[in-house]
Amino acid sequence: MPSVPEMRATVDKYLALVATGTAEEITALYADGATLEDPVGAEPLVGKEAILAFYKVIEPIKRSTELISFKAGGDTAVFQFKIVTAFDALTVEISPVDIMIFDEAGAVTSMRAVWSQDEMIMS
């Protein structure tokens, strides 16, 4: 099982890549056959190809991330972060709580993002 500092390092890397990395770099953090459910309640995406396509959507958009809180134990990390995306004059901010589960090698096997559309802050 990955240690808490190892999970923290992956979460920090994940947020840095979600802000400035490529979809390929983000997807490399996931294990083969991993699942991604964002937001929770949506049909989960299964496998790296589907996960890559998910992150490809945000790749061209200007965005920034900031970790708000982090807690981990066992094989699981729970963290809240702020993500701000800019579409021309419009800025959209959300603060999801992500639940990540890791395999023995420290790769992400499951990511579920807890947030809802009505929490979006537009400015």
Added chain:
Amino acid sequence: MPSVPEMRATVDKYLALVATGTAEEITALYADGATLEDPVGAEPLVGKEAILAFYKVIEPIKRSTELISFKAGGDTAVFQFKIVTAFDALTVEISPVDIMIFDEAGAVTSMRAVWSQDEMIMS
């Protein structure tokens, strides 16, 4: 799927019962066949009988709870809370992040508590 306010009401009730309720009252919030993993990384308990036995342990201990944060969407609520337990002169405080998954009827099918022993604050 339960609404976010319904999940919030169950979490509020859960924390109130963890503070002052009986093990039977707490266990009634769970679905048949539910799983409980506390802390994450421990062997999950399966079914109401095992869950009842888990809460029976804390029943005689003087304790209080306080919600710190709450987020929910889909079938999942994530919440942090402080629990203070008093053993004679010793007070132990932890602040787990619980991940609860609900069924269609609003019963808890899975609870995983993210915390580790080294976070205990004793006074």
